[in-house]
Amino acid sequence: MTFDQGPLVAYNSARMTGIAVQTLESYLADKRALVDRALDDFLPPAETPPSVIHEAMRYTVMAGGKRIRPILAVAAAEACGGVVEPLLRHFAALELIHTYSLVHDDLPALDNDDLRRGRKTAHVVYGEAMAILAGDALLTEAFSWLAAPVPLDPRRQLLAIKTVAIAVDSKGMIGGQVADIESERSQGRSDDRAKLAARLEFIHRNKTGRLLTASVLLGGILGGASDAQLDALREYGEAAGLAFQIVDDLLDLEETAETLGKTAGKDLAQGKLTYPSLHGVDAAREQVAALLEMARAAADRVGSGPSHLVAIADFICRRRS
Ligand code: GRG
Numbered sequence: 001m002t003f004d005q006g007p008l009v010a011y012n013s014a015r016m017t018g019i020a021v022q023t024l025e026s027y028l029a030d031k032r033a034l035v036d037r038a039l040d041d042f043l044p045p046a047e048t049p050p051s052v053i054h055e056a057m058r059y060t061v062m063a064g065g066k067r068i069r070p071i072l073a074v075a076a077a078e079a080c081g082g083v084v085e086p087l088l089r090h091f092a093a094l095e096l097i098h099t100y101s102l103v104h105d106d107l108p109a110l111d112n113d114d115l116r117r118g119r120k121t122a123h124v125v126y127g128e129a130m131a132i133l134a135g136d137a138l139l140t141e142a143f144s145w146l147a148a149p150v151p152l153d154p155r156r157q158l159l160a161i162k163t164v165a166i167a168v169d170s171k172g173m174i175g176g177q178v179a180d181i182e183s184e185r186s187q188g189r190s191d192d193r194a195k196l197a198a199r200l201e202f203i204h205r206n207k208t209g210r211l212l213t214a215s216v217l218l219g220g221i222l223g224g225a226s227d228a229q230l231d232a233l234r235e236y237g238e239a240a241g242l243a244f245q246i247v248d249d250l251l252d253l254e255e256t257a258e259t260l261g262k263t264a265g266k267d268l269a270q271g272k273l274t275y276p277s278l279h280g281v282d283a284a285r286e287q288v289a290a291l292l293e294m295a296r297a298a299a300d301r302v303g304s305g306p307s308h309l310v311a312i313a314d315f316i317c318r319r320r321s
Helices: 024-042 051-061 068-079 085-105 122-126 128-146 154-167 173-185 193-222 227-254 275-279 281-302 309-318
Strands: none
Touching: 024 068, 024 085, 024 309, 051 085, 051 122, 051 128, 068 085, 068 193, 068 227, 068 281, 068 309, 085 128, 085 154, 085 173, 085 193, 122 128, 128 154, 154 193, 173 193, 193 227, 193 275, 227 275, 227 281, 227 309, 275 281, 281 309
């Protein structure tokens, strides 16, 4: 997909003219506050009738979380010279989609979990029917936010919406979840190691990697990226996305529920197929290091100036929650 760079990027005139690179901690804290504000501003007020669903939506979204997906979109947009402020609602939409996936994943029919982001899960508080509907409503709301007016060529916005949609459809994030469920059901059947490794990579790249990749692509597309920059962002997202889930597998083994805000040790207890269970802890760590290098190299190709993408990839690989 080629874009003429003229009117499509009307407000991106300051291309890589030197964004101030803050320490990662202060950058993450600042951007997280911006994302939280957009979420609070644009989510329907809790008292909007029927209030129970709007309360449930706010309960799950405003419970916290790292906000890493919208922050990745912000960092990608900045790296491409985009002005972020008018795009915060669009980037915050990623958090709605992510939160819907958590709410549905925690349901009794799926992972049946009662702890998320340090709180009781939505179905425990609001009942299963309301949790299902809150997840549905978050997903729907997200696409309405993505379609909110922006001072951009509509073709660029359409591409952005489609990029997010196909990342989370039945061939993307949901496909990964389906493969994960099927894998659990076929547990114990004798698959050879190569088949198991391919299946595991498919699950991780789709279930987790696709939304993370779509996050940087969303930032790039709305931030005025060229085709070459989008290719680099895709490579970055795929490497960082896979690393994110391998780290998640390691954290499930190594951390407590208190640190994670969700049930720990669950993968092992359920005999789940994970990177450490299949390849061993050391090999899983080596794989994370190799993916970090790939993400760094791709980030270097996104822009000629400084960006926070490298530091965020580092953070993804060394996070403890
Ligand atoms: C649509 C039901 C359904 C599922 C899709 C994404 C997903 C599949 C399920 C969600 C649960 C899960 C284990 C996802 C893997 C991705 C992951 C590690 C999520 C946790 O993300 P963090 O660490 O969470 O960014 P916070 O709370 O910080 O936002």
